[in-house]
Amino acid sequence: MAITAALVKELRERTGAGMMECKKALVETDGDIELAIENMRKSGQAKAAKKAGRVAAEGVIVIQQSADNRQGCMVEVNCETDFVAKDENFVSFAEAVAERVMGSDVADVETLMALLLRDGEGGTVEEARQALISKIGENMGVRRFARFSASSGELASYAHGVRIGVMVELAGGNPDLARDIAMHIAATNPVCVDEDQVPAELLQKEREIIEAQSADSGKPAEIIEKMINGRIAKYLKEVTLLGQPFVKDPDTTVAKLLAKEGAKVVAFTRFEVGEGIEKKQENFAEEVMAQARL
Structure with missing residues (x-):
């Protein structure tokens, strides 16, 4: 390459x-x-x-939630620029897509795009997307969505502007606590709820990195092993929701906060606009030359 x-x-x-x-x-x-x-x-x-x-991708995260806080959905719709992400036509389309997700049982984006955008009127989601592209002159697409149904608790959501959205299912506690947990997740981006849910491949990769960094320390093998285990324990606290210090009170962990309130996080999902999308390629040499001419 x-x-x-x-x-x-x-x-x-x-x-x-x-x-x-x-x-x-x-x-x-x-x-x-x-x-x-x-x-x-x-x-x-x-x-x-x-x-x-x-990432270079722009767009919005739209959250829909039922009045009884038992059902909800979260949708990411992308465009090319931040300017278009604020356009009322684009925002209206994204909100309509979220309403369609909320009112259907589709399992994937491909199936969603074939549905009517609005019941009894107009064309499909895909046809509406293409029409909007022609009108605005910028590419856009429905990237992903997640649907939620509270099985043993209630749903709470938090949106940081239109770029980050979180939905969490909390058993026990109260609405204020649920929203605080959702806000915490938006701020800290944990990988999962607890250590048991950390993907094995992620943990193995981190261990390999730590081992490589410790290899040249010159310390005895048993000391190195203790160092590695200590750093792994620290890493697990950093990437799990329950292990993290609570953003509103760093002196307590999320786990201790939930225990105090008699609550449990059943599940959560966090979307951030453009995460994981390949960046637009730029000519670095031309960029440097352009800056030199200023």
């Missing part, structure tokens, strides 16, 4: 490493940026994957 200037630029932004280190890492992984980041973390070159979530 060709190692483009844009790819080197992205790796620099995500790791804080120098240009030559980034280019070398990409050459060694044949352009696989995620593997390059992993290798650089192992060798200590990467300062942090601090900008890993940066």
Whole structure:
């Protein structure tokens, strides 16, 4: 794979490493940026994957919830620019899509696109999308949705503007607590509720990185093992909802807060606009030249 200037630029932004280190890492992984980041973390070159979530995709997250807080849905609709994400026609389309999800039992986006956008009038969701593209002149699409049905509790939601949406099912507690938990999830982006739910492959990858970083410490094997176990324990607290310090009171964990209130988080989902979408390719060399001419 060709190692483009844009790819080197992205790796620099995500790791804080120098240009030559980034280019070398990409050459060694044949352009696989995620593997390059992993290798650089192992060798200590990467300062942090601090900008890993940066993407070019724009759009909105729309949340719908029933009056009894037992049913709900969350939808992500994307466009190319932040300007269009604020356009009333685009927002109206996104809200209509969410209403259609709320009122149907479709399981995937493909099936959703074939439904009428509104009951008894107009065309399908896909036809409405294409018409809006023609009107606005910018590509857009329905990316994903999640539907919720509270089995043993009530639903609560939190929206940080239109870019982040969270829906959580809480058993016990009260509406204020449920909303606080949803807000916490929006702010901290936990991977899952507790340690038992952490994907094995994610934990294994983190262990490999920690082992590689500890290998050259010169400490005895038993000390290194204790170091690794300690850092794994810290990592699990960072990525699990129950292990995290509560954003409104960092002196207590979410687990302790829930126990105090006699509540339990059954499940949650967090959407952020554009997360995981490949960034638009840019010509880094041309960008540098343009800045030099200013």
